[in-house]
Amino acid sequence: MSIGVTTFSKIIDEGSSATYTVTIQDEAQAEIPAGSMDSLTLTLKNRADDSTINSRLDQNVLNANNVTVSGLGVLTYTLQPADTTMVDQAREFETHRATFKLSANSGLITRNWEVDFTIHNLTQVT
Numbered sequence: 479m480s481i482g483v484t485t486f487s488k489i490i491d492e493g494s495s496a497t498y499t500v501t502i503q504d505e506a507q508a509e510i511p512a513g514s515m516d517s518l519t520l521t522l523k524n525r526a527d528d529s530t531i532n533s534r535l536d537q538n539v540l541n542a543n544n545v546t547v548s549g550l551g552v553l554t555y556t557l558q559p560a561d562t563t564m565v566d567q568a569r570e571f572e573t574h575r576a577t578f579k580l581s582a583n584s585g586l587i588t589r590n591w592e593v594d595f596t597i598h599n600l601t602q603v604t
Contacts, residue, residue, distance in 0.1 A: 483575070483592045490557065492564050492600045498555045502547070502580065504587055509551030515540055516581040518547065520555070524565040525573040525594070532560040536579075553578075557595065564599050572597050 490496045502510045520543070522534035539545035544556045555576070564572060573594050580589040 483594055486593055486595045489571070489596045489598050490562050491598050492562055493559045494562055495559060496557045496562065496595070498557065498576075498593060498595075500553050500591075500593075502551045502553055502589060504582075504589075510580070510582050510587065510589070511549045511551050512541060512547035513549065514582045514587075515547065516583075516585060517579075518545070518553075518581075519579045520545065521577045521579075522561060523575050523577075525575050526566060526569070529565055531563070531565070531574055532558065534561070534576075539578075562595070562597050564597060567599065570599050572599070 486498060488496065504510055517538070518540040519536045520534050520539040521536055522531040523529060524531060537543055541547055544558055545553065547553050561574065566572060573596055576593045576595065578591050581587070
């Protein structure tokens with residue numbers, strides 16, 4: 479798992495769905511399975527004005543709310559059209575940042591990471 483902010487590899491068209499996948503690991507690079515997780519939350523914000531997107535403010539996403547985690551620690555976040563809606567229609571592109579916070583093994587393991595998603599404004603989408 480990388481340190482700092484990761485940038486999602488694809489530009490997402492406004493109002494489109496997308497899938498982000500990552501394997502969650504501990505410090506020894508061992509996968510953290512869903513069964514070992516105490517909590518997993520997601521906050522999604524617009525980077526330009528810090529507004530919350532799609533009511534995702536410390537939202538429980540441990541196998542809920544469009545996020546799944548496998549027994550092998552593979553997290554899959556399926557972004558919904560409401561996650562990729564433009565906040566500022568005057569901009570051609572905008573960045574939405576997802577912040578994940580994980581607690582596992584009764585709080586002995588914590589992992590926090592961020593992912594930036596670039597959203598492309600489509601002039602015909604309202």
